[in-house]
Amino acid sequence: MIEVQDLRKTFKTKAGVVKAVDGVSFTARDGQITGLLGPNGAGKTTTMRMLYTLMAPETGRVLVDGHDATRDPTAVRRVLGVLPDARGIYKRFSARENIAYFGQLHGLDEATIRARTDGLVSALDMADFADRRSEGYSQGQRTKTAIARAMVHDPKNVVLDEPTNGLDVMTTRAMRGYLQRLRAEGRCVLFSSHIMQEVAALCDHIVVIAKGHVVAQGSADELRERTGLPNLEDAFVKIIGSDEGLFA
Amino acid sequence: MNTVFTVFRKELTDAFRDRRMVMVNFLLIPLLIPIVFGTLTSVGAKQQRERLEQALELPVVGADRAPNLVAWLRANNVDVKPVEGGLDEAIRAQTYDVGLTVPESFPEEWRKSRPAELQLTFDGSRPTQSGPSIQRIQGLLAAYGSELGSLRLVARGVHPGVASPVLVTNRDLATPKANPLTAFFVAYLLLMLSFIGGMHLAMDSTAGERERQSLEPLLATPVTREGIASGKILATAAFAIASIVTTGLFYKYGFGFFAEEGSRSIIDTSAALLGQLFLVILPVVLLGAVFTTVLAAQAKSYREAGSFVSLLMFIPMVPVFAGQFLVVKEKLWMFAVPLFAQNQMITRLVRGETLTAPEWALGMGTGLALVVLSWLVAARLYKREQLAISG
Numbered sequence: 001m002i003e004v005q006d007l008r009k010t011f012k013t014k015a016g017v018v019k020a021v022d023g024v025s026f027t028a029r030d031g032q033i034t035g036l037l038g039p040n041g042a043g044k045t046t047t048m049r050m051l052y053t054l055m056a057p058e059t060g061r062v063l064v065d066g067h068d069a070t071r072d073p074t075a076v077r078r079v080l081g082v083l084p085d086a087r088g089i090y091k092r093f094s095a096r097e098n099i100a101y102f103g104q105l106h107g108l109d110e111a112t113i114r115a116r117t118d119g120l121v122s123a124l125d126m127a128d129f130a131d132r133r134s135e136g137y138s139q140g141q142r143t144k145t146a147i148a149r150a151m152v153h154d155p156k157n158v159v160l161d162e163p164t165n166g167l168d169v170m171t172t173r174a175m176r177g178y179l180q181r182l183r184a185e186g187r188c189v190l191f192s193s194h195i196m197q198e199v200a201a202l203c204d205h206i207v208v209i210a211k212g213h214v215v216a217q218g219s220a221d222e223l224r225e226r227t228g229l230p231n232l233e234d235a236f237v238k239i240i241g242s243d244e245g246l247f248a
Numbered sequence: 249m250n251t252v253f254t255v256f257r258k259e260l261t262d263a264f265r266d267r268r269m270v271m272v273n274f275l276l277i278p279l280l281i282p283i284v285f286g287t288l289t290s291v292g293a294k295q296q297r298e299r300l301e302q303a304l305e306l307p308v309v310g311a312d313r314a315p316n317l318v319a320w321l322r323a324n325n326v327d328v329k330p331v332e333g334g335l336d337e338a339i340r341a342q343t344y345d346v347g348l349t350v351p352e353s354f355p356e357e358w359r360k361s362r363p364a365e366l367q368l369t370f371d372g373s374r375p376t377q378s379g380p381s382i383q384r385i386q387g388l389l390a391a392y393g394s395e396l397g398s399l400r401l402v403a404r405g406v407h408p409g410v411a412s413p414v415l416v417t418n419r420d421l422a423t424p425k426a427n428p429l430t431a432f433f434v435a436y437l438l439l440m441l442s443f444i445g446g447m448h449l450a451m452d453s454t455a456g457e458r459e460r461q462s463l464e465p466l467l468a469t470p471v472t473r474e475g476i477a478s479g480k481i482l483a484t485a486a487f488a489i490a491s492i493v494t495t496g497l498f499y500k501y502g503f504g505f506f507a508e509e510g511s512r513s514i515i516d517t518s519a520a521l522l523g524q525l526f527l528v529i530l531p532v533v534l535l536g537a538v539f540t541t542v543l544a545a546q547a548k549s550y551r552e553a554g555s556f557v558s559l560l561m562f563i564p565m566v567p568v569f570a571g572q573f574l575v576v577k578e579k580l581w582m583f584a585v586p587l588f589a590q591n592q593m594i595t596r597l598v599r600g601e602t603l604t605a606p607e608w609a610l611g612m613g614t615g616l617a618l619v620v621l622s623w624l625v626a627a628r629l630y631k632r633e634q635l636a637i638s639g
Binding site: 053054055056074077078080082083085086087088089090091092093101104105106146150 | 250251254255258261262265266457460461462463464465466467468469470471472633
């Protein structure tokens with residue numbers, strides 16, 4: 001379970017101080033898919049980065065399975081699988097070698113790494129490219145490798161920053177199927193997206209973010225009810241106040 | 249510790265799969281050095297030998313005024329040439345290295361047994377080309393003079409030794425290997441290769457990792473950042489060491505291949521000397537690995553890292569050039585200044601001298617102390633939040 005309480009983060013830029021995240025709170029429960037929906041620049045990636053301990057929040061806190069991300073970042077990283085916005089893989093290594101390196105960094109032994117890799121390669125349908133070097137992989141193959149690498153330590157919680165970004169229709173479908181499978185396994189799945197349809201189709205709980213604030217959250221039905229609009233996409237646009245930066 | 253080894257192994261594997269990087273560090277540089285030194289020494293030796301064996305071409309003005317001298321020169325392998333146009337012009341045009349003028353007064357002075365003037369014309373600003381010829385003709389003329397002087401004394405019934413009140417002999421204490429230029433070159437090359445030999449790996453594993461967007465997932469794993477930094481630094485050092493050892497072996501076994509038979513290597517390539525040199529540069533390799541890794545980690549891209557790191561090339565140049573051009577007497581405290589110490593140690597070893605125990609202790613001790621200190625700074629720098637963000 002991931003609990004986010006009143007996160008704030010500001011950046012100093014040449015134009016002045018930017019409040020990237022300004023009081024974000026939500027909870028992502030086990031056995032559920034939680035979606036972080038917001039237009040580009042809403043603060044999704046910054047929120048995610050604080051969540052997986054890459055950045056320290058100025059105020060507020062993040063609890064993952066009860067571990068505080070600021071006080072005990074190592075414990076948080078152990079129970080968290082992360083697909084960051086930056087998802088480069090080592091191009092002189094095969095997918096298997098990429099996954100194995102992260103398994104070693106998590107302190108897993110070789111036998112466990114091999115077993116987990118085999119499981120991930122079949123679950124993500126990677127068998128036809130897993131053994132060749134990743135130079136020349138397609139975007140979808142790279143994303144699959146990055147997800148497999150994030151799952152090698154079998155984390156209870158999974159955080160994915162725009163997982164379907166740049167993927168073709170078939171791969172996107174496969175990805176959604178994989179997220180549903182993770183939910184069925186009882187994991188806590190949190191992903192961010194600016195694609196309304198995707199969030200509507202997958203999520204049990206939706207957190208809508210705009211300009212660093214949480215502007216609404218609840219199930220799809222609750223959001224429809226609140227806005228009085230029967231169509232979820234119309235509801236999102238009404239909540240955010242504009243359709244700029246969103247994608248149907 | 250496990251993290252350090254995991255990162256170390258990954259970075260080295262990655263680097264050795266980069267064909268271009270391997271080609272440069274394990275083929276190009278190791279081949280280039282024996283080729284350059286082998287060719288240069290054999291060409292230099294050949295030129296010198298040819299000059300000595302060849303007849304010295306000597307334009308002589310007024311050769312008919314000293315037929316005896318000209319005949320003696322010819323007998324001593326000098327090709328006496330008539331002068332067409334002015335002698336000065338011929339020397340300036342570098343047609344000849346040196347010319348001889350026999351003044352009109354020469355026969356007169358000679359007959360009266362007074363010192364008869366002979367004039368040599370040369371261009372002193374080109375010592376490497378014309379120097380050997382000048383020395384050779386000066387030597388010949390001096391020999392002719394003393395031979396004739398002795399004959400004159402004998403003709404007057406005086407023992408020739410009377411004219412030589414002192415006899416100067418030379419005892420040069422320099423070891424046979426003590427060519428100052430050689431020591432300078434070896435120190436320069438070794439310090440340079442040690443300091444920045446692993447720079448491509450350092451740049452690839454830090455700035456390159458950031459640019460290819462794999463740094464963020466790496467930092468999301470539970471390993472410590474000090475562990476990651478240390479693994480990368482060690483991989484950089486190991487890569488540099490492997491490259492230097494390869495270069496050393498290529499030199500040891502490849503020199504004879506490129507140099508002509510019989511020419512001597514500019515340094516002694518015994519295992520004892522190479523081993524000592526290796527020990528001396530070890531702190532420099534580690535220091536270079538820490539510096540390049542930390543500096544490259546601050547850069548946003550591989551290209552930016554390249555411009556940062558190339559500045560580091562000047563660091564090992566400072567002690568080498570200071571040692572070469574500043575006249576300072578060697579003192580023990582100099583061995584306490586890292587890089588200066590290593591330059592001093594390499595120079596001494598290459599000259600065939602030995603280092604005392606305090607010199608070894610001070611040179612290695614301060615070098616390794618600086619390594620530890622900069623390593624701690626590197627670990628701190630690696631903890632900064634900005635490091636992780638790819639932009």
